Amino acid sequence: MNRLRITLAQIDFVVGRIEGNRDRILEIIKDARQREVDLVLFPELCLTGYPPEDLL
DSSP states (O other): OOOOOEEEOOOOOOTTOHHHHHHHHHHHHHHHHHTTOSEEEOOTTTTTOSOGGGGO
16 A cells, blocks of 8 residues: 655744745755655645734
């Protein structure tokens, strides 16, 4: 049977720091590839940070 390796990325992302959050996401994905992870799950709003109302 094939196995699926999943990683949960529960990281504190910074509100409004879109480029920095993106870079952190890419680092996590790169690390996951090295560990042969098949799927990385990120929290909602990880790119913009939470809450998005602060950006309006």
